[in-house]
Amino acid sequence: MPPRPPMKGGPRKAKDPKKTIARLLSYLSQYKTTMVIVIVCIIVAAIAQAASASSLGTLVDDYITPMLSQATPDFSPLVKYLCLMACLYVLGIVSAFLYNYLMVDVGQGTQKKIRDEMFRHMQTLPIRYFDTHPAGDIMSRYTSDIDTLRQMISQAVPQCISSIATLVVLFIAMLITSPILTGVMILTVSGIVFVTTRVVGKSAGFFIGQQKSLGAVNGYVEEMIQGQRVVKVFCHEDTCKKEFDALNDALRQNAFKAGAYSNIMGPVNNNLGYIQYAILAIVGGLVAISSGGQLLTLGNLVAFLVLSRSFNQPISQVSNQINAIVMALAGAERIFELMDEEPEQDDGYVTLVYANVDEDGTVSEAPARTGKWAWKYPHKDGSITYTELKGDIVMENVDFGYVPEKTVLHDVCLYAKPGQKIAFVGATGAGKTTITNLINRFYDTADGRIRYDGINLKKIRKPDLRRSLGFVLQDTNLFTGTVYDNIRYGKLVATDEECEAAAKLANAHDFIMRLPQGYNTVLTGNGAQLSQGQRQLISIARAAVGNPPIMILDEATSSIDTRTEALVAEGMDSLMKGRTTFVIAHRLSTVRNADCIMVLEQGRIIERGTHDQLIAQKGTYYQLYTGAFELE
Ligand SMILES: Nc1ncnc2c1ncn2[C@@H]1O[C@H](COP(=O)(O)OP(=O)(O)OP(=O)(O)O)[C@@H](O)[C@H]1O
Ligand SMILES: [Mg+2]
Structure with missing residues (x-):
């Protein structure tokens, strides 16, 4: 079987990501106000998340522990504080909802605008462009490229910003809660990042392989659908089945490797997270007991443990989203490539107008359709000549x-x-x-x-x-x-x-x-x-x-x-x-x-x-x- 060419528009990296990003930002500039609201919401959501985790510490130290020594515990301050915490949670949820909602709007709006511009520009391109670019290749810019771009705008980018904001806020909160445990945390997180980047680095190669195989299978199916008559006429059904089997098997193998790695990532991350949790709990417990609550209170320990649980997720999210962004930038570059194609040049200035032709052959312009036409030729000196359209x-x-x-x-x-x-x-x-x-x-x-x-x-x-x-x-x-x-x-x-x-x-x-x-x-x-x-x-x-x-x-x-x-x-x-x-x-x-x-x-x-x-x-x-x- 002859080797198949790699898929059109397969996984590629953008050649000039900086330029592409700058150009994408210019599309977002019309959403300035929305973007400001989105960023505010992201920060509010991150702070609300950290604050609700930290408030657990206060809940334990200031409300629950004192009540343990009371004969008839007074529940009203506790209830008030719980209401306050509930408000924090609601605030977090509402702002997260709001920024996601707004970003879907921004994503769809930008997608529509780009699609419009792309189509409008495509109509101006010369026939030469269509003669030299396969239809499927042009088509994929309208479908997959633009869709990855929308996903990037409405999901990857806000999630990335949110993850980074969350990391910063959580880090500050952890530092305030316990500098000692934060130090321990930095050590364990570095270990986890080291292990995951190793695994992710390995799996990236398999993902590219999977995409290529998928492209080959799709291309083959597409060709077979279009060429079904030829296949039947030349009785090529069996050969086609064999060729397809080979491609399909390659896809299965590559997808298996990619899938195995990515499936292993979840459990590995989880378990590393548990180990980290245990280390923090042990160190925290020892510090709290040995200092008699001076360096770390019980409430602080609880709060820190909750904060630490929220810390790992944004890290893996950032790495995932960066992958998605890299892919989308490559797609965006292909879209802009089409938009930058030189339009068909037209230096013509002679136009076709409705005409009246007198018996003596004088041609003049007519305001409405007369059944006759003339070429209107404006000269440099400002004069205009009319020539009847004859077809010579x-x-x-x-x-x-x-x-x-x-x-x-x-x-x-x-x-x-x-x-x-x-x-x-x-x-x-x-x-x-x-x-x-x-x-x-x-x-x-x-x-x-x-x-x-x-x-x-x-x-x-x-x-x-x-x-x-x-x-x-x-x-x-x-x-x-x-x-x-x-x-x-x-x-x-x-x-x-x-x-x-x-x-x-x-x-x-x-x-x-x-x-x-x-x-x-x-x-x-x-x-x-x-x-x-x-x-x-x-x-x-x-x-x-x-x-x-x-x-x-x-x-x-x-x-x-x-x-x-x-x-x-x-x-x-x-x-x-x-x-x-x-x-x-x-x-x-x-x-x-x-x-x-x-x-x-x-x-x-x-x-x-x-x-x-x-x-x-x-x-x-x-x-x-x-x-x-x-x-x-
Ligand atoms: N878009 C194109 N790009 C490059 N070469 C082309 C293109 N279109 C035609 N040619 C080449 O120009 C030559 C003349 O092609 P043309 O289409 O004018 O032939 P034709 O006389 O109309 O043939 P037919 O009777 O098969 O329609 C051919 O050698 C062809 O390979
Ligand atoms: Mg011809």
Whole structure:
């Protein structure tokens, strides 16, 4: 079995924890008042805890012991004091509740804010980011990373502060109660800390191993769920079971080691605590008896023993919480990494506006939709020119590569006059989709120029540019919502009638009417209940509804049967009137009536012409299509 890569977002340490902490604090700064209340509550709770323990000493020395020598004991002072103690306990509980409650609010609020910012920023990122980062990796920042962060803010940090505050207050209380016993206490606590850090240090390695194995198991299951069809088709069920068994067994072993160590920690700590208690009791007893109560009263001894019992817990808590904080900081760093990604740059200043075109061809801006559009070009001298949106695309000597080392397009030139249908054909990987990626500026050219209605493409504002293009992308994506909603994605203000007209144009109307609720059928899971071809028809309707001057269809008809394809071609033909169209298709019928066919090979246009010209040339196009040609 090949080794599996380590889990995404597994246990890691933050690279620059100081910077991350500073940034997290900036999120907490809006909760200044709350944080002050929280810290006050933490201190009050710690003091209340120590005071209620110390008060036991006073209870024994000043109330119970004197009563032993009274013939008829008077209980009223005792009752008063007990009431006072009860108040202390209640105060401790109420303040602990209050700070925990407030911190949950702070944690959730911060989490929401970060999630909001992360999503908003993600929407600004260029396609390049999504092409180079696996979806699962981005996803985990929204789920596990942000959740560990919330836990850190609402639990780990306040518990850490509370533990430290408790330790300080308890230490002072112990020092006041008995300096001698405090000295003994310091010695025993050092011993316990020494032993536990040894065990914790050992177990940390096993915990990391456990996390890694868990990641591997999760990753495998995820892959198997997605690839179940492939598994079944190739009868890989048994191999999968074996592979899974191996991963699962590794997880069991690592989890066992981690669990064994952490389970042993509890009893070890407890027993060490008892030994410490016994030592304190013996030393305390000896000191009290030998000094005749001068150095230590019975009440002080009782109080000290209670205080000492509360002292060990915060120590182990601090070490646990520090672990949680370290993990959460690594997650926070990954979140901030996404937020710091460079957003998509847009230096465009030419915008798309509604236009009126006079008979003499003068273009002016219109306040409302007129059915015509113009490019508004503000010049440096303050003047503005309007150019009617026609759909004229020119590429001049365009070079491009996704990575600098590998050029994908070489010296591509093309001219598409308004209303023309340009077809790209070529082997898979030739660079057809890449050309469309440059037209909508998902990526920018390395060299050469693209002009749109005579304007340099880079001067056009990206949203305006994309609004003017009707795109049917190679991978169909439908969103959760009704068929209407999905078609309306192409033009948010489209009426139901417009959506239906677009669907008719794309020849999607008939099958949509056969769906259980017609246009109101809710599609989920990327239109999982539809066939591939049906999904494409809806995406064609979605592109058509906006009535764009340029249509770009990337292999839109590849999964449609020949008969449907003919219907779509018909629809497209009417759709294409007065529109520039770029079609990428593998089928002869789709490309043969194109005004110009570009044959691409390894990023170069090697042949261009109409179908008849290219067939007559007997070149690559002829070779690509003779098979299909003969079939016809
Ligand atoms: N996001 C990307 N990052 C890096 N290289 C890429 C990326 N997308 C495509 N390529 C590379 O660019 C080349 C052209 O790819 P393109 O998608 O344009 O091919 P195509 O002609 O559309 O193929 P197909 O017919 O299979 O859709 C290929 O060699 C491919 O490996
Ligand atoms: Mg492609």
